[in-house]
Amino acid sequence: MTLILEYPNTQLKECLIEELQLQCTSWRFAVEANNLSPWNRIPEECANYIKDYMTGKGYQFDLDRVSNEAEIYARSVELKGDGKDAWIFDVDETLLSNLPYYAEHGHGLEIFDCMKFDEWVENGIAPAIKSSLKLYEEVLSLGFKVILLTGRSERHRNITTYNLIKVGFHDWDKLILRNPEDLKKTATLYKSQKRDEMIEEGYRILGNSGDQWSDLLGSSISDRSFKLPNPMYYIP
Amino acid sequence: MTLILEYPNTQLKECLIEELQLQCTSWRFAVEANNLSPWNRIPEECANYIKDYMTGKGYQFDLDRVSNEAEIYARSVELKGDGKDAWIFDVDETLLSNLPYYAEHGHGLEIFDCMKFDEWVENGIAPAIKSSLKLYEEVLSLGFKVILLTGRSERHRNITTYNLIKVGFHDWDKLILRNPEDLKKTATLYKSQKRDEMIEEGYRILGNSGDQWSDLLGSSISDRSFKLPNPMYYIP
Structure with missing residues (x-):
């Protein structure tokens, strides 16, 4: 029962994480293509994404x-x-x-x-x-x-x-x-x-x-x- | 035994897929930041990546x-x-x-x-x-x-x-x-x-x-x- 209940939650979580990844990639694309207005700091929700990008292979x-x-x-x-x-x-x-x-x-x-x-x-x-x-x-x-x-x-x-x-x-x-x-x-x-x-x-x-x-x-x-x-x- | 043998292969495959994803993302960024010389067609190894990007949420x-x-x-x-x-x-x-x-x-x-x-x-x-x-x-x-x-x-x-x-x-x-x-x-x-x-x-x-x-x-x-x-x- 626990497993069945957890399954959709895990899936939902994965979907949300994937969506956030795509949104932060999209933000990064907008930065690199010079589409953004002046900005002061990275979007808070992309903090982990940017950290992973900067410290990883990307x-x-x-x-x-x-x-x-x-x-x-x-x-x-x-x-x-x-x-x-x-x-x-x-x-x-x-x-x-x-x-x-x-x-x-x-x-x-x-x-x-x-x-x-x-x-x-x-x-x-x-x-x-x-x-x-x-x-x-x-x-x-x-x-x-x-x-x-x-x-x-x-x-x-x-x-x-x-x-x-x-x-x-x-x-x-x-x-x-x-x-x-x-x-x-x-x-x-x-x-x-x-x-x-x-x-x-x-x-x-x-x-x-x-x-x-x-x-x-x-x-x-x-x-x-x-x-x-x-x-x-x-x-x- | 089969499982044990397959495990590293699956991991290796996942690593290679992840690496290819990153390389194709990197290629896409080079396009969008205007870093590339004139190019005729997308890199062959990025065909699926570009298809997924164009037809998906990205x-x-x-x-x-x-x-x-x-x-x-x-x-x-x-x-x-x-x-x-x-x-x-x-x-x-x-x-x-x-x-x-x-x-x-x-x-x-x-x-x-x-x-x-x-x-x-x-x-x-x-x-x-x-x-x-x-x-x-x-x-x-x-x-x-x-x-x-x-x-x-x-x-x-x-x-x-x-x-x-x-x-x-x-x-x-x-x-x-x-x-x-x-x-x-x-x-x-x-x-x-x-x-x-x-x-x-x-x-x-x-x-x-x-x-x-x-x-x-x-x-x-x-x-x-x-x-x-x-x-x-x-x-x-």
Whole structure:
């Protein structure tokens, strides 16, 4: 009797779990396709889904795929070799992973706390995203000039340099951080202006890797852009 | 003994199925985030995954979400009311669904056959995408001018008009189809040029809904773009 009664409940539960999985996948799709308005934190009901995604194979598969696609493209590009063939990389969640920090803060469930995050940044212990390091080295060996364009502020320059070098990144042409006058700009505007300046300096922006659409859209858009996955937070 | 031997096999099989699911989800995300190079057909190993997605709740959830997000945005926009507040819709897989056709052709597994697809188009029986019809009516009632911008060629104008009206779409300002001189252009270029012309005519392109990135990117980009899901085919 117990078994018979439990059976439909279990089925119902499984159906609800499956439905929630689909809804959270749908939310993640909306994030990655840039369909959502600015959002502050992940939907509460998707907290476990996002945690499983970020700490499981899903995130790794997505990272590997985007790096592989970028590598295929990078190898297909004919470079002029005049030192102006540029590939832009964002830093956080593109080259460096803040997953250890976000694991302590609900993977995006907690509202972003810039004080606490700054403390984490100043530790200089963010690990490399391995697939991005592979792409980075390939891009360099092909002869691209690497430009790092990050939303981090200028006062984190030293620790950012230290952290990047410690985990294997090297030989960049420029590391561009936010100056005080950039702090109030959206990332889209700040990064567009910096790309505009690169174009004025004669760079050809052939590739751009970033985990936020604000790394990729705006003016002076790259010939090809690569959107790394990030369902944890949104930067306008 | 049999049971003991079968157990690890079943587990292994489940693991492999789960891994394939994750890989196909990863592929779908790469499509939707515009990370892939031009592709001709879906990966063979993802045929069942894509079929399940398209015919199950996944596709519906994604369609509903993108329409809801677009509605929220549409309601938030202040219109000038001078007849130049424009919202662009693509047609295929945006307003009209060709799912009945693609169900007969492997949901993207078969290479696109323009002759067969043209026959399907000329039947004029494509159903409405319900969530898009809801958005369409909302956008109209808010006072936007609707412009339909499709990759279909001019010779399908009558049947396209018939099909759209039959399933509930009405009151568009323009239905723009490809002229002979547009046929060799990429969709990105053709649609960009048509948007450029709209801007010259004084339209403000406030919203744009399409299932292909080539509906949304290029020049005269809309203030907000909404990418409907479509893992079945790619139009450059």
